[in-house]
Structure formats: structure tokens, C-alpha cells
Amino acid sequence: MKKKVGFKTLGCRLNQFETDALASRFAGLGYDVVEDSDDTDVFVVNTCTVTNQSDQKSRYVVNNALNNGHSGMLIITGCMANHHKEKLEQRYPNAYVVGNEQKSAIPQLVEAHFNKEIIPANQNQGGVFSYAPAAETFHTRSMIKIQDGCDNYCTFCIIPKVRGRAVSRPVSEILENIRQVVGFGYKEVVITGVNISRYKHGETNFSGLIRQIVDLDLDFRLRISSIEPDSFDDDFFELLKHPKITPHLHLCLQSASESVLLKMRRMYTYKLYKKTVERLRAIDPLFNVTTDIIVGFPEESEADFQRSLDSIKELQFGHVHTFKYSKREDTRAARMSNVVAEKEKTRRSELLRQEAYQAKLDYRKQFIGKQQEVLIDTIKGDFSKGYGEYYIPVKALSKLEKNKLYNMLIVAIELNGDEPCLIGEIKH
Known part of the structure; x- marks a missing residue:
């Protein structure tokens, strides 16, 4: 048995x-x-x-x-x-x-x-890159690990301690991994790691790696997962125009206040972040930028919080993960004074969530009347669901085939709790 x-x-x-x-x-x-x-x-x-x-x-x-x-x-x-x-x-x-x-x-x-x-x-002998390509997974997309660890040491973050220093996987192993999972039948590949924009192996940086990936003579679409906004170069923005790369980035913000970003020891300013988003939207006006925002960081004033709140509307985020600041021992922020009260963190979090939901709804409504290529990952009863290239959930009121791409016309939006879903009809 x-x-x-x-x-x-x-x-x-x-x-x-x-x-x-x-x-x-x-x-x-x-x-x-x-x-x-x-x-x-x-x-x-x-x-x-x-x-x-x-x-x-x-x-x-x-x-x-x-x-x-x-x-x-x-x-x-x-x-x-x-x-x-x-x-x-x-x-x-x-x-x-x-x-x-x-x-x-x-x-x-x-x-x-x-x-x-x-x-x-x-x-046991392990290793952070000692994972064989997954032929059978819990997901329709195949994730490819290119990097692990982080050297940034943001003042609130424990990840460098638990994941270690930044290390990058050899280019040849990554490309071979992609060849194998596409051979297994996966239609979408997701690049992942702890701080992927800092990828560096030999003479190959992140943009160089992405260039070699999209140049593979294979039929798949490429999605880039959570990424820091502090190390983009002109080559990367040019690469985002490639038809294999999906128009979506989860671009970590954490705060729109310059003073809070400095206390967090983030490697960018809000001014740089905003310019990055503007360059993405110049490539595609509907480019989906999703993000993380922390509320209640030590010494965050009401004015600091308001800047984060205003950024949601200003940058038209497609989705915002909202986090109340959580004190982590062995981080610099744990020793900071002027801690924001838990009740105030909860109030700010709720205000930000409300603003983020409205921005998400406004963003998704723009797709009504437009087409999306949807990768089906869920089939329930008489409907199927999946994600289009902009990483927005799309529902079809018919049984379709899992792990298959369908060209759909978006005809409506269904309000379903915090996750409004687009309704699509198959284009023949």
C-alpha cells in the first residue's frame, strides 16, 4: 500500500x-x-x-x-x-x-x-539549489528558483538571518530547468527567489539572465515574481516589451514616505519608485503593478501614513498586500522608539485596505471589452477560472481544460468579497 x-x-x-x-x-x-x-x-x-x-x-x-x-x-x-x-x-x-x-x-x-x-x-545533505524540476506540482504554473538569500538587511526584516546571504544559481542550470518543465507541459514559468533583481552569476546579471530565458526557442510565457525596485537598468525595461514576458510586476514599495523608507533602510526613494512605475506604464498603460505596504512602522507619523495612502491612487496599483508592522527580534527596527500603538496600526491598515480595494476595482474595470489570454488552473462545477497575462483572475461560465490557454473577451466583472473577478467569453 x-x-x-x-x-x-x-x-x-x-x-x-x-x-x-x-x-x-x-x-x-x-x-x-x-x-x-x-x-x-x-x-x-x-x-x-x-x-x-x-x-x-x-x-x-x-x-x-x-x-x-x-x-x-x-x-x-x-x-x-x-x-x-x-x-x-x-x-x-x-x-x-x-x-x-x-x-x-x-x-x-x-x-x-x-x-x-x-x-x-x-x-542530511541538501543545498538551496538542490531541487529537481517538478513534473507534478500543486500549481498550473512552474516556478523556477534563480536566487536565494539577501544582502539588503532592511531594518524590519528577518529574512537575511533565516535565508542567509545572497547566492545565485548558475545560468545553465536555470535554462535547463526551464527546458525540462516546458517539456513537462507547463505553459507559464515564474521566476522566483528572495531578491531576484540582484541576480549575478559570473558576468550575467538579472537582465542578462532574462534575455537568455526569452531567447529559448520554446513556447511558454514568462512571469517575474516579487522584485525590488532598486536595481533596474535600461535593458530590463526594454526586455519587458518582449511578447513572452507578462505585463505584471509585484514591485515592493513598503512606504511612500521618504523618511520612513530611510529608516527602513530601503535601497530606493519614493521618487525613484514612482519613476519606475511611470516607465512601466509607458510600455503598457495597463501594466499591472502590485505591491506591499507596511503600516505602523516605528515613528511613522500620520503624514507619513497619508503619503502611503495617497500613493495607491497616484500609482493605480492593481493590488496591495497590506501589513501591520510586526516587531522581529534581532532586527534594527526592534530597537527603535516611538512605537505606533496596535490600535492605531489597525486603523491605518483598514483605511489602506479600503483605498487599495477601490484602486483594484477601478484597475480591473478597465479590462471590460478587452481580450485576455487566460491560463486555466481551476475547474469547479460549471465554471472555470484562471489568470490572464496581467495576473488578474478571469472566470469562464463553462467547463474548460486545465493548464490550457484560452483567448477570452472580458464582458463583465463579478464582485466577490475582496477579490473582484473578471468574466470572460471564449473568442473563436
Whole structure:
């Protein structure tokens, strides 16, 4: 009888990539792979620790599995495993706590466990790029890891501590990875990492890498995931005109206040950020710019917050991830004074969310009457859903084929909570 392995992934696309690669490896070893802990022989929780809330969510997933009777092998991995390894080992003595450096070796650890060749998790040979291309994943898109770690040391961020210094993957491995996943049948490739715009391997920088990717004689579209706005060059803006590259960037802002950006130790100014968005919209007036904004950073004044609020309308963001500042030990911001009260952070967060929702709705309404090439990833009942090239959800009121691109005319918008969805009709 086949053994069953379950996964729960929290946090960023990099975690999603690593989970997909692990899941595909387990499938190749003959395991049934699922996205929960029910009746599983192995349950892998790929954690996030970017905020206190992320820690809480990660602990909740582990506790919920144990409270629901999970008695199989429990593996806690990801950034929380790096950040709180000793605490997790004390709290969950029967779990394996596996850091990011050994995460890729989890299948070997599990096989050793069931073969009664128990070895400590930290003795497994892993590596941040030791992931085989995923033939079977939980997603329609195939994520490609090009980089890991970060050297920026923003004052609020714990990621350099849990992911380490910036390292880049060899170009040849990335290109071969893409050839393989396109060969598996994936229509969309997503470039991911911790700080991908700082990619540098040998003489090849980020723009040089993207140029080699789009020059591959393969049929796929390329999506670039979360990226910092501090290292774009003219070559990159020119590359964004390439038909393979989707017109969407998640461009991290964090604050529109110059003084707050300085205290955060961000590597750009709001003036530079605004100019970057203007150059993107010069390429395509509908270019989808999504972002992250932190509210309630230490010493953030009402005027500072207002600048962030105003930026949403000024820059016409397609989506904004709103975060209340979360104090992280071992960061510079944790030692800052003039802390914003939690109640005030909540008030500012709600105001920003309201402004962001209206901007999202206004942005998406512009697509009514226009065409989108939609990659279907969900089929439920009598409708199908997917994402167009601008990374906006599109719903078709018919059963379509998963992992297939359809040319659709956008005819309406459906208001559904915080996520207004476009309604499309297939163009024949």
C-alpha cells in the first residue's frame, strides 16, 4: 500500500517552489501526495516567519494537525525552522525540524526514517539549489528558483538571518530547468527567489539572465515574481516589451514616505519608485503593478501614513498586500522608539485596505471589452477560472481544460468579497 505525504505551505513563492519540487520528488518515489494532514504517513509544514502573524499561522497548522490526530512523521521546515529551531524542537519533540539549507533533502530523510535508518535532520545533505524540476506540482504554473538569500538587511526584516546571504544559481542550470518543465507541459514559468533583481552569476546579471530565458526557442510565457525596485537598468525595461514576458510586476514599495523608507533602510526613494512605475506604464498603460505596504512602522507619523495612502491612487496599483508592522527580534527596527500603538496600526491598515480595494476595482474595470489570454488552473462545477497575462483572475461560465490557454473577451466583472473577478467569453 502506498504511503501518503501531505504538505502545507505558508509564505512566499519561493516556499511554494520548494514545496512543489519536494512533492514531485515524493510522487516519483511512489508516494500519494496531498495538500493536508488527514490520514498521512508524513506531514510537511513549510513555514514562514516574516511576521509574528506568520509564526502564529505556522504554529496553528502544526497544532491543528496534531489535535486532529496526526500520528505519522511530522516535519517542520522553512524560515520559522531556521529562526526558532530550538524552541520548535522543545515544543514538538517528536517532529523533525529541518532548516532551509537541508530542505531539499527531506525525501532522503523520510526514506531513511521508514527504512529505520534514523539520522538527525541536520546531517542530511541538501543545498538551496538542490531541487529537481517538478513534473507534478500543486500549481498550473512552474516556478523556477534563480536566487536565494539577501544582502539588503532592511531594518524590519528577518529574512537575511533565516535565508542567509545572497547566492545565485548558475545560468545553465536555470535554462535547463526551464527546458525540462516546458517539456513537462507547463505553459507559464515564474521566476522566483528572495531578491531576484540582484541576480549575478559570473558576468550575467538579472537582465542578462532574462534575455537568455526569452531567447529559448520554446513556447511558454514568462512571469517575474516579487522584485525590488532598486536595481533596474535600461535593458530590463526594454526586455519587458518582449511578447513572452507578462505585463505584471509585484514591485515592493513598503512606504511612500521618504523618511520612513530611510529608516527602513530601503535601497530606493519614493521618487525613484514612482519613476519606475511611470516607465512601466509607458510600455503598457495597463501594466499591472502590485505591491506591499507596511503600516505602523516605528515613528511613522500620520503624514507619513497619508503619503502611503495617497500613493495607491497616484500609482493605480492593481493590488496591495497590506501589513501591520510586526516587531522581529534581532532586527534594527526592534530597537527603535516611538512605537505606533496596535490600535492605531489597525486603523491605518483598514483605511489602506479600503483605498487599495477601490484602486483594484477601478484597475480591473478597465479590462471590460478587452481580450485576455487566460491560463486555466481551476475547474469547479460549471465554471472555470484562471489568470490572464496581467495576473488578474478571469472566470469562464463553462467547463474548460486545465493548464490550457484560452483567448477570452472580458464582458463583465463579478464582485466577490475582496477579490473582484473578471468574466470572460471564449473568442473563436
